[in-house]
Amino acid sequence: MSFAHLALEDKQRVLAELTEVKSLFASRGWFPGTSGNLSIRVGDFTPEEFHFAITASGKDKSRSTPEDFLFVDQDGKPSEPTKLKPSAETLIHCEIYKQTGCGAIFHVHTVFNNLVSELFWERTSIPVDGVELIKAFNIWDEEAHIDIPIVSNFAHIPSIVPEVTERLDKRIPGIMLRKHGIYAWGANAFEAKRHLEAFEFLFEYVYRWELLKSRT
Ligand SMILES: CSC[C@@H](O)[C@@H](O)C(=O)COP(=O)(O)O
Numbered sequence: 001m002s003f004a005h006l007a008l009e010d011k012q013r014v015l016a017e018l019t020e021v022k023s024l025f026a027s028r029g030w031f032p033g034t035s036g037n038l039s040i041r042v043g044d045f046t047p048e049e050f051h052f053a054i055t056a057s058g059k060d061k062s063r064s065t066p067e068d069f070l071f072v073d074q075d076g077k078p079s080e081p082t083k084l085k086p087s088a089e090t091l092i093h094c095e096i097y098k099q100t101g102c103g104a105i106f107h108v109h110t111v112f113n114n115l116v117s118e119l120f121w122e123r124t125s126i127p128v129d130g131v132e133l134i135k136a137f138n139i140w141d142e143e144a145h146i147d148i149p150i151v152s153n154f155a156h157i158p159s160i161v162p163e164v165t166e167r168l169d170k171r172i173p174g175i176m177l178r179k180h181g182i183y184a185w186g187a188n189a190f191e192a193k194r195h196l197e198a199f200e201f202l203f204e205y206v207y208r209w210e211l212l213k214s215r216t
Pocket residue numbers: 033034035036037055056057058059086087088089107
């Protein structure tokens with residue numbers, strides 16, 4: 001469905017949700033130095049055509065302004081005329097939507113996600129063993145083991161996309177860019193937030209557990 005035909009109330013709801021999540025994550029210090037980006041999809045989805053609202057590039061994400069978000073299409077192009085520039089990482093959002101059909105994607109840079117991505121870079125995934133919060137990903141096995149994929153970080157964003165496509169694991173709603181940050185997604189904003197919070201908890205746990213082990 002073309003962007004013009006999408007219901008105004010759906011577009012407004014998505015912008016209100018993004019505003020709320022952005023302000024909450026900013027209060028947690030999850031957007032240092034203008035880093036991070038957030039998006040929520042609006043309307044119907046086919047891999048060939050969809051639209052989503054995304055944070056404008058380079059903004060101070062701890063402030064709320066009328067120019068914080070814009071709508072883009074499946075190719076990351078603005079859905080309507082605007083002077084705003086979409087996030088520099090919009091193509092990664094496009095690819096995750098295409099691969100998963102999800103409804104929201106949240107990306108943050110934190111010290112813990114950066115540290116564990118480097119600690120486990122050689123094995124290209126972050127292992128997590130038997131921690132209760134794995135259940136936030138709807139994985140209910142007793143003593144579940146998961147591996148959170150890590151991909152290379154390149155300054156040229158289109159070069160990151162093929163690795164995301166290749167490494168994306170349908171069971172794990174997130175992917176780590178090496179020494180950069182986590183992309184977490186879900187069917188909607190509520191689920192993407194739950195997943196992101198679980199990843200961040202698990203990264204801090206893994207980091208601290210590795211430190212504790214190394215003392216003995
Ligand atoms: C300013 S450092 C962070 C950026 O390089 C980038 O990784 C990021 O997450 C934010 O880029 P943005 O274009 O504002 O969405």
